[in-house]
Amino acid sequence: MSEMMEKKPLLEVKNLKTYFHSAGGLVKAVDDVSFDVYEGETLGIVGESGCGKSITCMSLARLVECPPGKYEGGEILFDGQDMLKISDAELRKIRGNKISYIFQEPMTSLNPVFKIGKQIEEVLRVHRNMSKEEAKKEAIHALDLVRIPNPERIVNEYPFALSGGMRQRVMIAMALACSPKLLVADEPTTALDVTIQAQVLDLMNDLKKEIDTSILFITHDLSVIAEMADRVMVMYAGKVVELADVNTIFEKPLHPYTIGLISSRPDMSTTSDRLNVIPGNVPDLSDLPTGCAFNPRCPYASDKCREGISELVEVEPNHFVRCYYPGGEKHDGN
Amino acid sequence: MTETNKFIDVRHLKQYFPIKGGVFQSTVGYVKAVDDISFTINKGEVMGLVGESGCGKSTTGRTMLKLINPTEGEMLYEGVDIFKLSNAELKKYRTKMQIVFQDPYSSLNPRLPIYDIIGEAMLEHGIVSNREEMMQKVFELMDKCGLFPEQAGRYPHQFSGGQRQRICIARALALNPEFIVCDEAVSALDVSIQSQIINLLKDLQESMGLTYLFISHDLSVVKFISDSVAVMYLGEIVEMGTKEQIFNHYLHPYTEALLSAAPSFDPRKRQNSKRIILQGDLPSPSNPPTGCRFHTRCPLANEKCKKESPKPIEVEPGHMVKCHCIGVLSE
Numbered sequence: 001m002s003e004m005m006e007k008k009p010l011l012e013v014k015n016l017k018t019y020f021h022s023a024g025g026l027v028k029a030v031d032d033v034s035f036d037v038y039e040g041e042t043l044g045i046v047g048e049s050g051c052g053k054s055i056t057c058m059s060l061a062r063l064v065e066c067p068p069g070k071y072e073g074g075e076i077l078f079d080g081q082d083m084l085k086i087s088d089a090e091l092r093k094i095r096g097n098k099i100s101y102i103f104q105e106p107m108t109s110l111n112p113v114f115k116i117g118k119q120i121e122e123v124l125r126v127h128r129n130m131s132k133e134e135a136k137k138e139a140i141h142a143l144d145l146v147r148i149p150n151p152e153r154i155v156n157e158y159p160f161a162l163s164g165g166m167r168q169r170v171m172i173a174m175a176l177a178c179s180p181k182l183l184v185a186d187e188p189t190t191a192l193d194v195t196i197q198a199q200v201l202d203l204m205n206d207l208k209k210e211i212d213t214s215i216l217f218i219t220h221d222l223s224v225i226a227e228m229a230d231r232v233m234v235m236y237a238g239k240v241v242e243l244a245d246v247n248t249i250f251e252k253p254l255h256p257y258t259i260g261l262i263s264s265r266p267d268m269s270t271t272s273d274r275l276n277v278i279p280g281n282v283p284d285l286s287d288l289p290t291g292c293a294f295n296p297r298c299p300y301a302s303d304k305c306r307e308g309i310s311e312l313v314e315v316e317p318n319h320f321v322r323c324y325y326p327g328g329e330k331h332d333g334n
Numbered sequence: 335m336t337e338t339n340k341f342i343d344v345r346h347l348k349q350y351f352p353i354k355g356g357v358f359q360s361t362v363g364y365v366k367a368v369d370d371i372s373f374t375i376n377k378g379e380v381m382g383l384v385g386e387s388g389c390g391k392s393t394t395g396r397t398m399l400k401l402i403n404p405t406e407g408e409m410l411y412e413g414v415d416i417f418k419l420s421n422a423e424l425k426k427y428r429t430k431m432q433i434v435f436q437d438p439y440s441s442l443n444p445r446l447p448i449y450d451i452i453g454e455a456m457l458e459h460g461i462v463s464n465r466e467e468m469m470q471k472v473f474e475l476m477d478k479c480g481l482f483p484e485q486a487g488r489y490p491h492q493f494s495g496g497q498r499q500r501i502c503i504a505r506a507l508a509l510n511p512e513f514i515v516c517d518e519a520v521s522a523l524d525v526s527i528q529s530q531i532i533n534l535l536k537d538l539q540e541s542m543g544l545t546y547l548f549i550s551h552d553l554s555v556v557k558f559i560s561d562s563v564a565v566m567y568l569g570e571i572v573e574m575g576t577k578e579q580i581f582n583h584y585l586h587p588y589t590e591a592l593l594s595a596a597p598s599f600d601p602r603k604r605q606n607s608k609r610i611i612l613q614g615d616l617p618s619p620s621n622p623p624t625g626c627r628f629h630t631r632c633p634l635a636n637e638k639c640k641k642e643s644p645k646p647i648e649v650e651p652g653h654m655v656k657c658h659c660i661g662v663l664s665e
Contacts, residue, residue, distance in 0.1 A: 198595035
């Protein structure tokens with residue numbers, strides 16, 4: 001922990017608000033989200049569909065389409081610059097160069113009509129001003145780095161000729177081609193089979209050591225988080241509800257939602273007869289309950305929770321929770 | 335095991351899909367989606383079927399219910415081969431066997447209100463005689479599946495994913511079935527909703543004495559719900575046994591790799607765990623490797639594995655393994 005405190009944050013997100021003005025009303029997809037990513041660490045963001053985890057990450061490089069989206073406030077300090085204030089030209093120098101992305105579905109993120117090599121070379125030629133020959137050599141090297149067999153042959157293939165796992169490796173190669181400082185991986189293994197997922201996670205862990213990049217890892221799968229993250233941020237209905245290091249999150253979760261999530265998942269060592277359950281449904285962001293958005297599903301909710309929402313409080317060193325009753329502690333009245 | 339004990343008995347089931355090619359669209363080959371598999375499920379038990387995408391697990395489920403015509407093999411339901419029945423006879427059996435699909439968005443008709451979705455089949459099969467009786471039954475089913483009966487007049491788009499899956503389950507239960515195929519029934523749902531549906535499936539199974547074939551790629555879910563487990567690879571069952579045998583005394587290298595590939599839930603385990611990472615991808619089922627189908631990715635493969643397909647061996651009562659290298663793993 002102390003080691004982490006000395007490291008300086010690479011990315012500081014402060015009170016970020018990304019809203020959508022849709023026909024159905026105002027959707028606060030990212031509502032007052034603050035977090036830091038330190039150099040060399042992996043921060044995992046976990047949450048269910050519609051909790052705002054993907055929009056948070058897309059906001060970092062201003063990838064959210066505006067309109068209907070709108071950055072309503074906050075700061076994203078990356079490398080000394082506020083990503084929300086810089087010009088488009090400056091932004092283009094950062095995207096794919098210092099911040100790069102890997103998305104869930106590799107087939108839709110690759111262009112089907114260009115060869116693999118050409119797509120990787122493009123990044124290098126734009127950001128590194130490489131000549132065609134240099135870029136091609138570098139592309140082969142990048143594919144080699146992600147353990148693709150016969151990279152010399154693969155650069156001349158089209159995406160359809162590769163399997164899902166291979167395509168995701170190509171995406172990683174492309175994302176890492178310019179040695180980014182921050183790699184944002186949005187559900188990178190969700191579409192893959194378990195054995196292929198194991199390959200890709202293993203590869204990402206190896207590469208992280210080799211090229212020393214920070215990773216922002218988004219997933220709904222808690223076991224993948226347990227595997228990858230150094231610190232974990234749990235999101236619910238557009239807000240950060242808990243933030244702590246990975247061991248704390250799994251061993252001593254304090255927000256009732258995190259507690260519910262972790263205990264509701266069947267583990268390989270589960271022996272009980274029934275699973276614990278979080279009652280109710282994932283809320284609709286355009287029609288949130290007042291107060292804490294989790295209150296209708298929360299076993300500890302009181303009137304206080306129905307009226308207002310707690311701040312994100314540091315209850316222990318480096319363990320932040322947004323709840324009036326962290327750990328479900330006893331409270332008076334209803 | 336006596337003959338009567340076998341509630342579902344699948345024998346040498348094969349499902350080949352022709353590949354059409356050439357000018358005249360003649361058959362140039364076959365995708366052997368399911369290639370000679372046999373297994374039995376006892377009444378009131380849950381059998382888990384696991385494997386990677388494309389291994390034929392969903393095709394197995396669909397073929398068993400004759401939603402697709404089988405290429406070869408038998409499917410005995412309480413001793414009756416349902417593949418040999420005429421359509422009229424089959425209709426009687428249709429009520430006893432139901433299926434719940436993965437995607438509750440595409441498996442519900444968007445233009446029908448919930449009461450019709452759930453009740454339609456009851457009228458068709460004469461389980462209820464009129465609409466009042468049907469509505470009564472629909473309300474009961476909705477209540478049983480954790481839905482509010484007053485929402486019966488709504489349409490599928492007005493429900494969330496988890497609720498839609500509850501509707502699919504209510505629909506499957508409408509005909510008082512005995513056997514339900516759950517084809518990745520919880521995979522598309524959010525984590526907190528998944529556990530609700532798993533509990534619902536388990537409750538219904540216990541209270542109604544249902545038998546499930548539970549198809550899933552998620553090993554921890556299968557371990558939670560199943561009594562017995564079959565592991566499929568490229569259209570074949572490579573290992574099958576009780577939950578205990580598969581998860582604690584597995585013998586096939588593929589089962590070992592699958593179990594090891596599933597990420598652990600404990601962040602402290604990752605530093606010292608030795609994980610087996612399989613090399614390469616799943617080969618195409620239209621052109622499976624010769625010999626043992628797993629040999630291209632198997633860490634134990636030898637010359638024999640490349641040439642000769644292993645025969646299924648029953649190492650213990652109920653524990654079947656298809657591998658030339660049985661015993662190597664434990665050493």
